Amino acid sequence: MARIAFIGLGNMGGPMAANLVKAGHHVCGFDLSVASVAAAEDGGVTAARTLADAVNGGEGMHGGHPGGHGGGRADCVITMLPKGEHVLSVWHALAALLSEGASEDMLLIDCSTIDVQSAREAHGLADAMGCLSLDAPVSGGTVGASAGTLTFMAGGSSAAFDKGEPILAAMGKRIVHCGEAGAGQAAKICNNMILGISMIGVAEAFALGEKLGLSHQALFDVASTSSGQCWALTTNCPVPGPVPTSPANRDYRPGFAASLMLKDLNLSQEAAGQSGAATPLGRHASELYAAFEKAGHGAEDFSAIINLLRERAG
Secondary structure: OOEEEEEOOOOOHHHHHHHHHHOOOEEEEEOOOHHHHHHHHHOOOEEOOOHHHHHOOOOOOOOOOOOOOOOOOOOEEEEOOOOHHHHHHHHHHHHHHOOOOOOOOOEEEEOOOOOHHHHHHHHHHHHHHOOEEEEOOEEOHHHHHHHOOEEEEEEOOHHHHHHHHHHHHOOEEEEEEEEOOOHHHHHHHHHHHHHHHHHHHHHHHHHHHHHOOOOHHHHHHHHOOOOOOOHHHHOOOOOOOOOOOOHHHHOOOOOOEHHHHHHHHHHHHHHHHHHOOOOHHHHHHHHHHHHHHHHHHOOOEHHHHHHHHHHHHO
16 A cells, blocks of 8 residues: 555546545545545545645545545655646645655656656656656546546656556556656657547548538448547547447537647647657647637537537538
């Protein structure tokens, strides 16, 4: 059983922390949102009022699961935050907090989706603290977070991965070591660029099929068993009917919000610019999702991009 401080208990972090508790770990969580902390407590997480309290195991805190008090300093700190600047702010605070006693036995894991440069900077902070570290963004969305079926893409040393894999396994079904520092973020950005582009392609095909008088089911039956087959089609189909569990059947409630897809596409374009890679489809996908968000649809599932295409067709 590990002592884990979990920073960031939102729609993804809260269920992930609860799954760590289910696996037998002592988890002390902190979030700026009172509602998020309360929801995490319902999942057995010990609440902390500050980052320091979370790292120190919630000593003297109220709430949490039985036996959750006085867990001692964390063996592992996990962050799940919106942006690179938030991750670096927390990791700088950790550096100050641990300056008098950082241990080589402590592991720092960031599960946020952030830019590669910030991820590498976070690894540098961990090195300065004498801690092992991983950047380990996830795929699988809120459903995977709750079910414990996430895929983790991990970047960091082999020693850090060996230490972190059992912890990540309590929250996911597949953990891939992608390489050294920043490689996990690189894999996540590339994967989600593929997803954003393919969803637009699938949506364009259904929009064209509608204009040509083709039924949604007929197009799905052909494409899902032919060369057009892809995850965006067979799991997250952008029209209601063919895939009953897709967000299109519930008025495009996410799922994976369009605003988050835009964030990831923007990260891909930032990385492309820094590395000199040519990603014209990634750039155009980013532009389309930016227009969709600007029109007020950022909270809808990213498959709702089909409605932007329909509007543009008149």
